Amino acid sequence: MKQNDVTYIYQNTFSSLLALIKILIDHKIKPMNLKNTDYNPTLLDTIIELELKDEKSFLFWQIKTSKKIINIAYYVFLSNADNKELIIYYFLLNSLKYQEKIIHMRNLKCVDKALKISAYVSHENHKFKGFTRFKELQNHILYATISPENNILPILSKHFQNRLKNENWIIKDEKRQIISIYDKKNFYLVNASNFSLNELQDCQEEKQIAALWKNFYKTISIKERKNERCRNNFMPKKYWKNMLEMSDEIEKDNK
Amino acid sequence: MNLQEKLQILANSAKYDASCSSSGSLKRRTGKIGTTAFSGICHSFSSDGRCISLLKILLTNCCIFDCKYCLNRKSNNIKRAIFSPVEICTITMNFYKRNYIEGLFLSSGIIKSPDYTMNLMIETIDLLRHKYHFGGYIHAKAIPGTSDILIKKLGHLVDRLSANIELPTASSLKLLAPNKEFKKVDRIMNYVHMNKSKKFVPAGQSTQMIIGATQETDKDIMERSETLYKKYDLKRVFYSAYIPVNKDKLLPSIITPPLKRENRLYQADWLLRFYHFTVSDILDEHHPNFNILLDPKTDWALKHLSEFPKEINTCSYKDLLKIPGVGVTSAKRIYSSRKLFTITFKDLKNMGVVLKRAKYFITCNHKYFINPIFFNKQFIESNLVLEEKELNSHNRKQLSLFE
Known part of the structure; x- marks a missing residue:
């Protein structure tokens, strides 16, 4: 375990990554690569999978760093950034040395990257607090599909857990094929392949309400102020496909 | 008239109000549905680039006033409509649970009298809060000239309550909105300011003024804002570039709204609120208007x-x-x-x-x-x-x- 040029594997969860990083730091190993179990190794790779004790290490990080630092690392973990695991590794390694001060040390590349990436994830999550569109199904379940750049579903679910606390809702991340199911108490993240939603039909009034919203959206715009570039800055086109009010414009674009 | 047509008329009549924000409320209500977010949340953006956060509608576009610049003035021959309280609640609830909106922004033309109109608004919002148990954001416009008791009632139901000063100076208001009185708007602002608490208008008040319909310089406008921020601790002053919806000899004959000027005013507004600038730092008698070339x-x-x-x-x-x-x-x-x-x-x-x-x-x-x-x-x-x-x-x- 002394060699540094190997790829270390963790079990796809944040706590597993934290456990792996703790072991590496304990053994003074500076890794080349940290990957989750989805990683397809090449012929030249040496792969090492260690036994990871998640809970014990989580406690270690809580004591040795802070909630704020772990939270930044978690947001980076949810991102789609290349080499996010290595960024987290160096960010945490330096956190042990500099503690809370680390947050102001943007002259360290790992800090600059970690802060930028976590801000990006947080920003996208904020956008989806607004951009997520539910429809009501026949059995009164609210159902939404999202397609974000980062894996924001775990944090986005917390928002809707508060906001729509007395509703049953389902949010599907169609990019990652993950579903969040809320049962008026807790939400559960499950793999979409374990779950069939094909038979669910819209509730009776769904069409009428959707039409009201689309009409409102068109009406509220002031034609003398038309500024599509400004709209596209705030609401990038990549998000439009799951937004009900944009369906007509997408159709127009495609023609 | 069906609901679809009503919504179209009453959203169209409300859209010239620039305010859209859903921020500033910390209060956790005990509603069965809905929360407020301190930073506010934008749910969509219309093709003019403005944020859509709230269901911005008028209760009615019938109005006994005849303000020159307003689409809903008495003398305009337009289709009029009025929502029933239940209709507003149904749309709000259905939009909210689908996450189309952050809440409701309710304003109104003045029907019969200011008090009569305010009572209708109160009835609507009371229903929304207590029968539908709505805990999301509500911004209501207070109608100038209503009695304090109604402002008190409404203020306890909403997150934000505001009154529009409409134009930067009292003389302009007299010219273009002969039925409106500057001191009545002032009175509402003062009342809200004096009574603000965690339970009364927790997200504070804002106001808006129309830019470019009258002769004021940028200095006049910014000085008005500065006074409002100081005197009433307003959360925001919104500047709305004048858009010609009516023809009138008292109104300027422009085709495009002064958007660049509006932008400069917002930039300067930021300097006042967050950068420790005063109006006298950035404008003076020799330079009463902003440089259009530079921020x-x-x-x-x-x-x-x-x-x-x-x-x-x-x-x-x-x-x-x-x-x-x-x-x-x-x-x-x-x-x-x-x-x-x-x-x-x-x-x-x-x-x-x-x-x-x-x-x-x-x-x-x-x-x-x-x-x-x-x-x-x-x-x-x-x-x-x-x-x-x-x-x-x-x-x-x-x-x-x-x-």
């Missing part, structure tokens, strides 16, 4: 070049805020970071400073970004004017209207 802060900095360049690693926090291209967030970052290491130009970029503006006004560790002989007004001004020009043509991102 107000850059314009100010060029006029006060003797105060620059500022040394990033040692100047005060207040001085950091005076540097063009440095915002509140980046100023805070610089302030906390420079205790730990010496900041270079590259670090500034990482902190979110807009270097292409800031670099002319600063030194990093006593180094200017080019040969210091170029630190002179003409050189900097010509570069920045072109920079601004490029920014406008490539990226017409207007200053966002939300907090």
Whole structure:
């Protein structure tokens, strides 16, 4: 375990990554690569999978760093950034040395990257607090599909857990094929392949309400102020496909 | 008239109000559905680039007033409609649970009398809060001329309550809105200010004025805002570029709304609220209007070049805020970071400073970004004017209207 040029594997969860990083730091190993179990190794790779004790290490990080630092690392973990695991590794390694001060040390590349990436994830999550569109199904379940750049579903679910606390809702991340199911108490993240939603039909009034919203959206715009570039800055086109009010414009674009 | 047509008429009649924000409310209501977010949430953006956060509608567009600039004035021959309280509640609830909106923004034309109208609004919002148990954001417009008791009632139901001053000065209001009285709007603002609490208008009040319909200079407008912020602790003053919806000999004959001017006013408004500027810093009798070529802060900095360049690693926090291209967030970052290491130009970029503006006004560790002989007004001004020009043509991102 002394060699540094190997790829270390963790079990796809944040706590597993934290456990792996703790072991590496304990053994003074500076890794080349940290990957989750989805990683397809090449012929030249040496792969090492260690036994990871998640809970014990989580406690270690809580004591040795802070909630704020772990939270930044978690947001980076949810991102789609290349080499996010290595960024987290160096960010945490330096956190042990500099503690809370680390947050102001943007002259360290790992800090600059970690802060930028976590801000990006947080920003996208904020956008989806607004951009997520539910429809009501026949059995009164609210159902939404999202397609974000980062894996924001775990944090986005917390928002809707508060906001729509007395509703049953389902949010599907169609990019990652993950579903969040809320049962008026807790939400559960499950793999979409374990779950069939094909038979669910819209509730009776769904069409009428959707039409009201689309009409409102068109009406509220002031034609003398038309500024599509400004709209596209705030609401990038990549998000439009799951937004009900944009369906007509997408159709127009495609023609 | 079906619901679809009603919504179209009453949203169309409400859309000229610039306010959209859903922010500022910390209060956790005990509703069965809905929360408020302190930072506010934008749910969509319309094709004019404005944020859609709230279901912005009028209760009715019938109005006994005849304000010259207003689409809903009595003398206009337009279709009129009125929502029933239940209709408003149904739309709000259905939109809210589908996450189309952050809440309701209810305003109204004046039907019969101010008190009668306010009572209808109160009935609606009371129903929404207590029968439908709605805990989301509500912004209501108070109707000038209503009795205090009704303002009190409404204020306890909503997050934000506001009254529009409509025009920057009392004389303009008299000219264009002969039925409205400046002191009645003032009275509402004062009442809300004096009674504000966690239970009464927790998200504070805002107001809006129309820009470019009357003769005021930017200085007149900003001085009015400055007074309002000081006197009533307003959360926001919204500036709404005049859009000609009516023909009237008292109104200016313009075709395009003065959007650039509106943008400059918002930039200056930010300087007042977050950057410790006063109106007298940025405008005076000889320059009563903003420079359309440069943003107000850059314009100010060029006029006060003797105060620059500022040394990033040692100047005060207040001085950091005076540097063009440095915002509140980046100023805070610089302030906390420079205790730990010496900041270079590259670090500034990482902190979110807009270097292409800031670099002319600063030194990093006593180094200017080019040969210091170029630190002179003409050189900097010509570069920045072109920079601004490029920014406008490539990226017409207007200053966002939300907090």
